[in-house]
Amino acid sequence: MAVVTDEPKAGFRLGMLIYDTRYRSITIQIVVLILVMAGVAWLVDNLLRNLAVLGRGIDFSFLGNRSGYDINQTLVEYTNDSTHARATLVGLLNTLLVAFLGCVAATVVGVLAGVMRLSKNWVIARLMTVYVEVFRNIPLLLWILIIFAVFTEALPAPNAFRGENPAASMVLFDTVAFTNRYTAIPWLIFDNSMGWLTLGPVYLNIDLVLIVTAVVGGVFANRAILRRAKRIQEATGERPTTWWQPILALFGPIIAVFLFLGTHVDAPTLQGFNFTGGLQVSNSLVALWLALTLYTAAFIAEIVRAGINAVSRGQSEAAFALGLRPGRTMSLVILPQALRVIIPPLISQYLNLTKNSSLAIAVGYMDLRGTLGGITLNQTGRGLEAMMLLMLIYLVISLIISGTMNIYNNSVRLKER
Amino acid sequence: MKATSDPFVRREMLAPAAPPITEAGAVKWMRENLFSSPLNVILTVLGIGAVVYLVSHIAPWMLRGVWNAGSLSECRQIIEARYGEGVTGACWALIRERWPQYLFGFYPSELYWRPVLAFVLMLVAIAPVLFDALPRKMLWFALVYPALGFWLLWGGSVWVPVMALAGFGVGYVAAKVVQPLAGTILASIAAVLAPVLWWLFAAGPVAAALESLIPIALQEVRSREFGGFILAFTIGFTGIAFSLPLGVLLALGRQSDMFIVNKLSVGFIEFIRGVPLITLLFTASLLLNYFLPPGTDFDIILRVIIMVVLFAAAYIAEVVRGGLAALPRGQYEAADALGLDYFKAQRLIIMPQALKISIPGIVSTFIGLFKDTTLVVFVGLLDPLKGITDAVRASTDWKGVYWEPYIFVGAIFFIICFSMSRYSMYLENKLKTDHR
């Protein structure tokens, strides 16, 4: 008599795809993948059919055509004979410039405002509360417009600097002029300028490269000198006199570079309709920068406040018990700990600021959206291509920012468990 | 010897001396709160100076404002007649004449009650979500509200939104029918599939049939007639309401162990968060049509809402992910220990807690989104800030007005956003359970 054993079924049943937890997740993933791919295929198919109906294709060749328009702030060489690609680059650099300036200033203002909001000084704490609430609760677009308009209305036109008894005068020994178009400041002129180095699509200002190299080199040399001094001190107990070496290391190269380039200072003077000479920082940049800074700083202030509040009160009590003064308690005990709470939301504020800089067009600051997504798009009519390129560039910038900040965040994170 | 003198015993206490003037009342308060250190003295003086400067420059201009005038030039004349040549003042008459446009856009004026009612009902609908003190039963109204609000705003036959809601009923019935026959998984597939089929093929004809049988309809209003703050509310509120489910799904996807689901969710979230809203709005207005079947045509507000929903979903997903991450591990383990499957654990244990923690974040996302609705001006919609303002300034009467509309719109935005952020703070305090 055969023994009936309850053998496990070796076969694979279709039902196991759904009911067996071993296979279920694979099933779900494959279904999702198929759905997503079908969706994408559907979209692409529609796109191709639509383009066929309209009788045009996706064509980026317009980027190589002459742009024909002027841009008021160009960090690299650009004329209206340059290509649309060049205009895009100019716009990108302008975006990066205002985003960088904005992030730095917003962090400073935000941390100050956040700390001051917790201040014991009643007036300051209230003022900061009002500042934070007013800026957080009104659309940024309005702030940009208002700040720009205030600049325009409050400052004198260049014309006011003219004549025997001018209505306005330059400040700082007649070298700086605040006008309602720009701020004219003295700037360095290089007589023996090295010009531009062209490496394919990349353009480098050799003067700038030299200066940056000199500064960075100086800093490294200085660190090497200090390390050496420390080593000698630890070995022999005597610190060599080094006070002149860091000064030489820090300032020597940069002075040498400036002498080599034949540098002199060029002060702005009023000529014709406008100031010439020096550097003119346009009000659209300053207003946009200020608006982005103040708006984002209001959010950062809240983040900082929340971060400080998140540090257990025992920490500050312990610091006081050790005899630290309030200022040092804040900078040595509270802020370093609060930083761990602050950094992640801070990253998204930096991202927001960068993306919000695309409102620049409201004050006529020619950023990426103003050149590629604005005039270039309008003149060429290549909406699809220009928008896709625009989104791609913004995406790359965002990913770079969040990637860098995440690396930093991981480095300061508490190592637990 | 007998002591003749009594020992000195104080029989009545001296009245305590008044504290020195520097240690009492307003002076003490000022000393401690305003002038406690040299730095604080400087800060206080600077702060007060800034306030005085701002007020003294702005207040006279605002107070000289004229409320009764038919055009900007009339305003200027009145102010000059009142205060002398060359004096300027605000021309509030513009607000007085055009406020309906700022609030309602070009919504037909005899129908203003509908958006107002829709707004009030919206408050009723979200109240039980926001305040726990209210009866839970009211949540049902919150579920019905989207259809009701849609009907009130756009009008048309009542059967369209009713049939659309009926889709959820169809899904529920389908799930109940399928479950005993084929099990939970197929039932949940049926619960998704049946409503979609219903909406695509059955809802339209059934609504038309019912409409011909029992016609109940409001006058139709077109999307094009929306503008001003109803536009901002419609886009903002719909954006948040519809992005919530999507955002929760994305958050779960991002938390998921399944490689493909996880990577797709991360990719979507990072893409949306990586591009400015303006470019997404441009996509809605210029490019969405390229990606839909040739000849598809639906209106711009809907297209904008779709993009705003996708945009908000990515942000909500991050907020909800934060909520999920804040839940103690023990909650997940406890759910597993009870033998709950994934969906039951999410529905009964995880989500109720995670969403509750996330409400402040969701409110902030909403405030951000509400402010961002001003960007729809860049795609030709009449937002309150610039769209309506530019249209108003294009009339010959009000050409040249600059500050007044901005101040008006800014003030309304501030009131709305500020009260929402106060609510969010109240909630944060309530949810704070640690004792410090």
Place this chain on the structure above:
Amino acid sequence: MKQSVFLGTLAATALIAGGALAQGTSTLDTVKARGELNCGVNTGLVGFAAPDANGNWQGFDVAICKAVAAAVLGDASKVVYIPTTSSDRFEQLTSGKIDLLSRNTTWTFSRDTDLRIDFVGVNYYDGQGFMVRKDLGVSSAKELNGATICIQTGTTTELNLADYFKANNMAYTAVPIETNAEGEQQYLAGACDAYTTDASGLAATRAAFADPENHIILPEIVSKEPLGPSVRHGDNAWGDIVRWTLNALIAAEEYGITSTNIDELETSSQNPEVQRLLGTSGELGKMIGLEPNWAMNAIKAGGNYGEIFAATIGESTPIGLARGLNAQWTQGGLLYAPPFR
């Protein structure tokens, strides 16, 4: 429509393909079936297109929309005005969201060819000019070397400006601005020396200043800006309708047909051209697929070209534009409607 809107939302916008207007059908049939004309206009330009306090659109460009709606549908009020920005106007037209673009748009070669839209005529001959303060002491645009100039972006203006200054070997700083309101504010505060846009816009802007007498419009017109309505490329029948509606308005002025005497002329006029135009003789309406009285309806909608001009931007309005180039050819202008026969 409401139905498809709402269902579309719920069904994740998918799959509702075929229902809406299928590509390839004629715009005329679509408009007739819809019973409304979708007309793209400016979001707000004084005198040309702006909504009033009740949301009724008015203006010179809007009148073209009304005339076309009256010609096609017999009712000038059957227009849906779709505000378009300078960035999205052409996409709106090519993607079929609007049937007609009447938004102070300059007729240029590349727009007519590369962007696949067709300009059907010119309703306003404009040109780019400069406005400066009188006390600047400038009397010619040639003296603007080194000036800061405000320009409205998204138009042909930037390119014209660049070309003009290049041709005259002058330098300038451009202050691009988004809207006219911002431009005025900048210009009045002295943030730019000159403000440049189409001469019609300059006149309108100047008229609204508190002190118009202190500003002058320089004599140089640096570009040709023929502004006209446009339609999608490829639907010639629809293009003909818009073109001849515009021509009918211009011809009506030439023959003295106004909105007040049109009914009288319909019965009494002995001029064969007027008879053909008003549909009392000939079959012009049938040839473009419209009612015989299409032109009458169009003219009744807002009057003939001259009446529209006078009511919206003419010398009696605050904008105060003179006819100039936009006078009839018989008056020394450029308006010249081809014969109706």
